[in-house]
Amino acid sequence: MGRLVRVIKKIGALLEMIKFKLTVFAMPFAFTGAFLAAQGVPKARVFLWIILAMVGARTCAMGFNRIVDRKFDAANPRTANRAIPAGEVSLKAAWLMVFVSAALFFFACYQLNQLT
Numbered sequence: 001m002g003r004l005v006r007v008i009k010k011i012g013a014l015l016e017m018i019k020f021k022l023t024v025f026a027m028p029f030a031f032t033g034a035f036l037a038a039q040g041v042p043k044a045r046v047f048l049w050i051i052l053a054m055v056g057a058r059t060c061a062m063g064f065n066r067i068v069d070r071k072f073d074a075a076n077p078r079t080a081n082r083a084i085p086a087g088e089v090s091l092k093a094a095w096l097m098v099f100v101s102a103a104l105f106f107f108a109c110y111q112l113n114q115l116t
Contacts, residue, residue: 010088010089010093013083013088013089014083014089014093014094014097016083017062017063017066017082017083017084017088017089017094018058018059018062018063018066018097019062020059022058023054023055023058023059026054026058027050027051027054030050030053030054031047031050034046034047034050046112049108049109049111049112050108050112052104052105052107052108053104053105053108053109053112055101055104056101056102056103056104056105056106056107056108057101057105059097059098059101059104060098060101060102060105063094063097063098063101064098066082066083066084066094067084067091067094067095067098070082070084070085070091073085
């Protein structure tokens with residue numbers, strides 16, 4: 001049970017690190033583009049791939065930003081308690097999240113349209 005709790009805490013720290021709740025906030029913008037491109041209501045599978053592409057893209061970008069800024073965050077009292085400088089998330093785990101989310105993004109885009 002202790003290992004499961006640690007894994008859940010790690011996932012929670014990763015989600016907080018990338019401000020996952022703001023990914024949900026950005027969804028209407030992507031859906032608006034989908035409605036315009038489809039000139040009506042897109043198919044359900046399109047919504048699924050858009051959601052996965054948005055999650056992948058934003059997770060990758062925010063994770064990369066946190067990795068790049070980790071030294072600045074550690075030096076700034078306001079940001080020193082962020083997940084990487086505080087030691088809640090290892091650099092290895094953050095890079096893994098970035099690469100997995102980038103792969104998710106590219107795969108979802110490929111499923112939407114081979115041109116994208």
